[in-house]
Amino acid sequence: MNTEQQLKLQAFLDGELPEGEAREILAWTQRDSAAAALLAELRNTRAAMAKAEPHLSLPESREFFWSKIEREIHRLEPGEKNAPEISFFAALRRLLLPAGALAALAVAGLILHFHGSKPVADNLADADDTTVETTLASTDATTYRDASEGTTLVWFSPAVDDSPVPSKKPTAIN
Amino acid sequence: MSGQNYSSTDDAALVKAARRGDLGAFEELVFRHRDKIYARAFSMTRHEQDAVDLSQEAWIKGWQRLGQFQGDSSFTTWMTRICINLCLDHLRRQKKHRADSIEEMDDESGGVERQMPVVAVNPTAGLERTELRQKIDGALGQLSAEHRTVLVLHEFEDLDYKEIAKTVGCSMGTVMSRLFYARRKMAALLADLKNR
Numbered sequence: 001m002n003t004e005q006q007l008k009l010q011a012f013l014d015g016e017l018p019e020g021e022a023r024e025i026l027a028w029t030q031r032d033s034a035a036a037a038l039l040a041e042l043r044n045t046r047a048a049m050a051k052a053e054p055h056l057s058l059p060e061s062r063e064f065f066w067s068k069i070e071r072e073i074h075r076l077e078p079g080e081k082n083a084p085e086i087s088f089f090a091a092l093r094r095l096l097l098p099a100g101a102l103a104a105l106a107v108a109g110l111i112l113h114f115h116g117s118k119p120v121a122d123n124l125a126d127a128d129d130t131t132v133e134t135t136l137a138s139t140d141a142t143t144y145r146d147a148s149e150g151t152t153l154v155w156f157s158p159a160v161d162d163s164p165v166p167s168k169k170p171t172a173i174n
Numbered sequence: 175m176s177g178q179n180y181s182s183t184d185d186a187a188l189v190k191a192a193r194r195g196d197l198g199a200f201e202e203l204v205f206r207h208r209d210k211i212y213a214r215a216f217s218m219t220r221h222e223q224d225a226v227d228l229s230q231e232a233w234i235k236g237w238q239r240l241g242q243f244q245g246d247s248s249f250t251t252w253m254t255r256i257c258i259n260l261c262l263d264h265l266r267r268q269k270k271h272r273a274d275s276i277e278e279m280d281d282e283s284g285g286v287e288r289q290m291p292v293v294a295v296n297p298t299a300g301l302e303r304t305e306l307r308q309k310i311d312g313a314l315g316q317l318s319a320e321h322r323t324v325l326v327l328h329e330f331e332d333l334d335y336k337e338i339a340k341t342v343g344c345s346m347g348t349v350m351s352r353l354f355y356a357r358r359k360m361a362a363l364l365a366d367l368k369n370r
Contacts, residue, residue, distance in 0.1 A: 007350045010357070014328075016335055037292045045357045048298040048364065049329040054311040056213040058229070059222060065208060066201050069233050073197070076234070 001034060009035060013042050112147050185249045193240045200240075204233050207250050211257050217326050218261040220315050228264055232257035254331065255341075262342065265319045290362055297364040313363035321356035328353055 011017050012025040029035045058065060145151075180188060180202035191199035211232055216225035235256050243252055298306055314322055327333045327341060335353075339346045 003351075007354055010354050011335075011350065014335070034292070037294060040296075041292050041294075041361050042354075042357050044293075044296040044298065045361045045364070046329065048296075048306060049310060049325070049360070052298075052303060052306040052310045053330050054213065054217070054307045054314075056209065056216055058208050058212040058226065060226060062205055062208070065226075065230065066204055068230055069204060069237075070197065070201070072230075072234050073237055076238070 001038070005035075006038065009039055010042055013039060013046065108147065186245070189240065189243060189245075189249055192237070193243075200237055203249065207253060208233075210250060211253055214254050214257050214326075214330075215261055217314065217330065218258065218319070218323055219264065220319075220322070224264065228260050229257060232260050235260070258327070258331070258341065262323070265323065269319070290358055293361040293365045295365075297361065297367070309364055309367045310360075312367060313360050316363055317356055317359060321352050321359065324349055324352040325356040325360070 008017070008021070008025055009029070012022055012029075015022075017025065029039050178198055180199055183191075183199070183202070185203065185206070188199040188203050192203065208229065212225055212229040215228040215232070216222065219225050219228065232253060236253050239256070243249070247255075298309065301309065314325070317325065323342060324338055327338045328335075333341065335346050335349050338349045338353075342349070
């Protein structure tokens with residue numbers, strides 16, 4: 001029996017031959033004992049395997065095996081599959097909020113820049129409810145304005161004068 | 175897991191949920207079919223750790239390709255195909271790193287199996303299923319990767335010659351040749367195991 005015949009015998013067993021050829025092989029196995037014996041061996045092996053696929057269990061716990069898969073999924077596609085879908089308006093709001101905040105800061109900075117460059121006296125004059133009283137004849141003033149708090153702090157201190165104190169002459173009143 | 179109980183949900187609904195990004199649904203699918211996918215990887219590689227790694231890789235690929243699953247076959251069949259392809263790639267890489275064995279050279283030229291006497295008595299007759307499984311498993315472990323692959327795809331996956339040729343990437347003649355020698359060697363190994 002040559003290789004081609006052997007392979008045809010197997011193809012016959014597996015139902016891979018056209019009907020005409022299959023009939024020829026069947027007739028051959030009926031008159032050739034060697035062909036019949038080989039066909040029987042192939043059939044026995046096929047039948048044994050068909051009903052006896054080894055049953056195997058994964059040698060790792062469900063939790064451990066899944067944790068490795070889950071970690072790899074997250075690593076390969078961070079946030080793609082699990083991120084909730086974001087609506088167009090929500091996305092727009094996300095974009096506009098920081099931009100609006102930046103614009104507000106810029107405007108505040110500009111106001112402070114121009115407003116804050118006025119002389120202290122002007123700033124004080126602008127404040128409607130501010131009343132400044134001092135009994136000191138000669139003082140130095142230090143001003144601090146906190147725009148975010150909306151407050152202005154002014155420190156008054158006696159002026160330091162290095163010149164000699166002028167002598168006071170009593171004035172005669174008639 | 176999302177905390178939802180999926181135990182009573184069928185595979186099709188789990189696949190649908192997983193395609194929407196529900197990892198909990200996918201975890202349930204892994205839980206249900208992990209042994210089958212592992213068993214297929216092991217039957218092809220015969221190496222426990224490689225089989226664990228390859229089945230894990232198959233599940234990750236499955237998640238990534240869920241959008242391609244058309245539902246023409248069952249989910250497990252689809253997953254098994256992914257696993258088989260990964261195992262074939264793995265075996266090809268292994269083959270590149272080792273010298274060709276006599277068995278592989280014999281693969282196309284005839285081989286010693288062709289000359290072996292026919293096993294006249296069915297060596298598996300009368301065996302209990304558990305014992306038969308053990309013997310089949312033992313015999314499979316002694317086949318070359320090429321022979322085993324074709325045998326597994328034909329007997330366990332029910333692929334025909336043409337499908338095997340396409341999956342493995344060889345001619346139909348090679349498939350027939352490998353399957354014939356694999357069966358003959360299995361018969362001899364089973365007879366030998368019975369006589370021990």
